[in-house]
Amino acid sequence: MSPRSRTQGRRALILALPLLWLLGASGCAVQAYQRERLVDRIMAFEADSRENARKLKAWEAREGSTGGVGGDGGGCACK
Amino acid sequence: MQVMRRMRPWACAIAATAAGASACAAAPLTDEPTLGTMFRMFTDSDKVGVRSMTSDFALPMPGSTTLAVHFNNERVVIPAVAAPAGTQEAVDAITTASRPISGNAFEDFIKVRNEVTTTLTRGPASVEYYVSSESDYLAQQLGGKWSRDFRDQTMTVSFASSYGWDRIQPLADDDTDTGARSKTTWHGNVIGTGVLSPSTLLRVGAEVNLVHGLQHNAYRNVYAGGSNVSERHPEDRQRRDAFVRLHQYFSQRSSLKLSYRLYNDDWGISSHELESRLSQYLKQGLSSRYVYRWYTQTAADFYRDEYASVDGIDGYRSGDYRMDELSSHLFGVALHADLDALAVPSPWMRRFALWLSYERYFNRNNYSANILETGLDFRFQ
Numbered sequence: 001m002s003p004r005s006r007t008q009g010r011r012a013l014i015l016a017l018p019l020l021w022l023l024g025a026s027g028c029a030v031q032a033y034q035r036e037r038l039v040d041r042i043m044a045f046e047a048d049s050r051e052n053a054r055k056l057k058a059w060e061a062r063e064g065s066t067g068g069v070g071g072d073g074g075g076c077a078c079k
Numbered sequence: 080m081q082v083m084r085r086m087r088p089w090a091c092a093i094a095a096t097a098a099g100a101s102a103c104a105a106a107p108l109t110d111e112p113t114l115g116t117m118f119r120m121f122t123d124s125d126k127v128g129v130r131s132m133t134s135d136f137a138l139p140m141p142g143s144t145t146l147a148v149h150f151n152n153e154r155v156v157i158p159a160v161a162a163p164a165g166t167q168e169a170v171d172a173i174t175t176a177s178r179p180i181s182g183n184a185f186e187d188f189i190k191v192r193n194e195v196t197t198t199l200t201r202g203p204a205s206v207e208y209y210v211s212s213e214s215d216y217l218a219q220q221l222g223g224k225w226s227r228d229f230r231d232q233t234m235t236v237s238f239a240s241s242y243g244w245d246r247i248q249p250l251a252d253d254d255t256d257t258g259a260r261s262k263t264t265w266h267g268n269v270i271g272t273g274v275l276s277p278s279t280l281l282r283v284g285a286e287v288n289l290v291h292g293l294q295h296n297a298y299r300n301v302y303a304g305g306s307n308v309s310e311r312h313p314e315d316r317q318r319r320d321a322f323v324r325l326h327q328y329f330s331q332r333s334s335l336k337l338s339y340r341l342y343n344d345d346w347g348i349s350s351h352e353l354e355s356r357l358s359q360y361l362k363q364g365l366s367s368r369y370v371y372r373w374y375t376q377t378a379a380d381f382y383r384d385e386y387a388s389v390d391g392i393d394g395y396r397s398g399d400y401r402m403d404e405l406s407s408h409l410f411g412v413a414l415h416a417d418l419d420a421l422a423v424p425s426p427w428m429r430r431f432a433l434w435l436s437y438e439r440y441f442n443r444n445n446y447s448a449n450i451l452e453t454g455l456d457f458r459f460q
Contacts, residue, residue, distance in 0.1 A: 030233055034277040037328040042358035042366055064376050064401040065350040067286045067320035068340035
C-alpha cells in the first residue's frame with residue numbers, strides 16, 4: 001500500500017467514526033407513527049436502489065472508482 | 080438460453096441455502112407481487128450506443144420470505160474503427176468499451192449481454208446469485224446479507240459480503256493475443272441507517288473490494304517506447320470507500336437527498352463524489368426530480384500520457400483514461416407518475432406507475448453522454 005493510500009484510508013476512518021457515533025446516538029425519540037414521511041417514495045432509500053445499481057455499473061465503465069450504493073433498510077421504516 | 084442453462088445449478092444452490100436461513104417474525108419486504116420494466120438508451124460522444132431492457136419481479140412467499148428476480152438484456156453497439164486493422168490509428172479500441180479489431184474494422188461491433196440476479200430474502204437475511212453472459216465474458220457472483228434493527232427500529236446495521244468469479248475469453252483480435260483469463264472479486268461492507276427525526280434519514284457505510292486477475296482491456300494496445308504493446312495493469316487491487324447519505328423531507332412535499340463518497344485504492348486512485356437529488360411533488364401522484372453529480376479522481380501511480388519505455392512504469396502501462404486524473408459533471412431531470420394516486424378512472428390502469436428520466440454527463444476528457452430512461456411498474460393486486 002502506498003503512503004498516499006494509507007493517508008486516504010485514515011481519512012475514510014476519520015470520516016466514518018463520528019458519523020457512526022451520530023447514528024448510534026440518534027433516533028430514540030422518533031415513534032413509529034411519526035415515520036409517514038420517511039417511507040414516502042421521494043424519501044426512502046429503497047426507492048433508489050435499482051437506479052443506484054444501474055448507475056454504479058455506468059460509473060464503473062467511465063470512471064476509476066466504485067462503491068457507495070450498498071445498504072439495507074431492515075425494519076426501521078426507512079428503507 | 081445459454082444464461083439460463085448456466086443458472087440452473089446455482090438457482091438450486093440458492094434455494095437450498097435460503098431454506099436454511101433463520102426464521103424471523105418481520106414482515107416481508109413487499110406485501111404483494113410486483114413487476115417492473117424499464118427501457119434505457121445510452122449514447123455518447125464516441126458513438127457508443129447501449130439499449131437496455133430490464134424486468135424486475137418480486138414475489139412474497141409464506142414465512143416472511145420474498146423472491147426477487149432481475150433480468151437485463153443489453154445490446155451494445157461499438158462503432159467502426161476509422162482505420163485499417165493493425166495501423167497506428169487502430170491500435171486502440173478508441174473507446175472504453177471493449178471491441179476486438181479483426182478483419183473488417185470499418186464495421187460496427189455489436190455485443191449482446193444478458194444478466195440475471197436472483198435474491199431470496201427471509202427475515203433479516205438474504206442470499207443473492209448473479210450471472211452475466213456475453214460473447215467474451217462470463218461473470219458470476221454469490222452474495223449474502225444480514226441486518227439487525229436497534230433502538231425501536233430507528234437504526235439498522237447491515238453486513239454484506241459477496242464473491243465473484245469472472246471468466247474472460249477474448250475474441251480473435253489482429254493486434255493482441257490475450258488468452259483465456261479470469262478475475263475474482265471479494266466484497267464486504269458494513270452499513271448503518273438511522274432515523275434522525277420524523278423528516279430526516281442518515282445512512283453511512285464502508286466497503287472493501289479485493290480484486291485479483293485480469294483488470295485491463297484485453298483488446299487495447301498502448302504506444303510505449305516507440306512501439307505498440309498490449310495494455311497491462313496490476314493483477315491485484317484493493318479498493319475501499321466510505322459514504323454518507325442524508326435525506327431530508329421538507330414541508331412543501333419535497334425532499335433533498337445529499338450524498339458524499341470517499342474512495343481510494345492501492346493503485347493510487349483517490350476520488351470524491353458529491354450528489355444532490357431534489358424531488359418535488361407537482362400534485363398528488365406526480366413528482367419531479369432534479370439531479371446534480373460532481374466527481375473527481377487522481378491518477379493511478381502507473382498511468383502516463385506517454386511511456387518512454389515498453390516496460391512502462393514497473394512493468395505496467397495503460398491507455399485507459401479511467402486511470403488518469405478525471406473530473407465529471409452530471410445534470411438530470413426526471414418525472415414519476417403513480418396512476419393510482421392520480422386517480423385515473425380505470426382500476427386496472429391504477430396498478431401502473433410510469434417514469435421518465437434524462438441525464439447529461441460530461442467529463443474533462445471531452446467525453447459526454449446522454450442517458451434516457453423510461454420505466455413502467457405494475458402491481459398485481
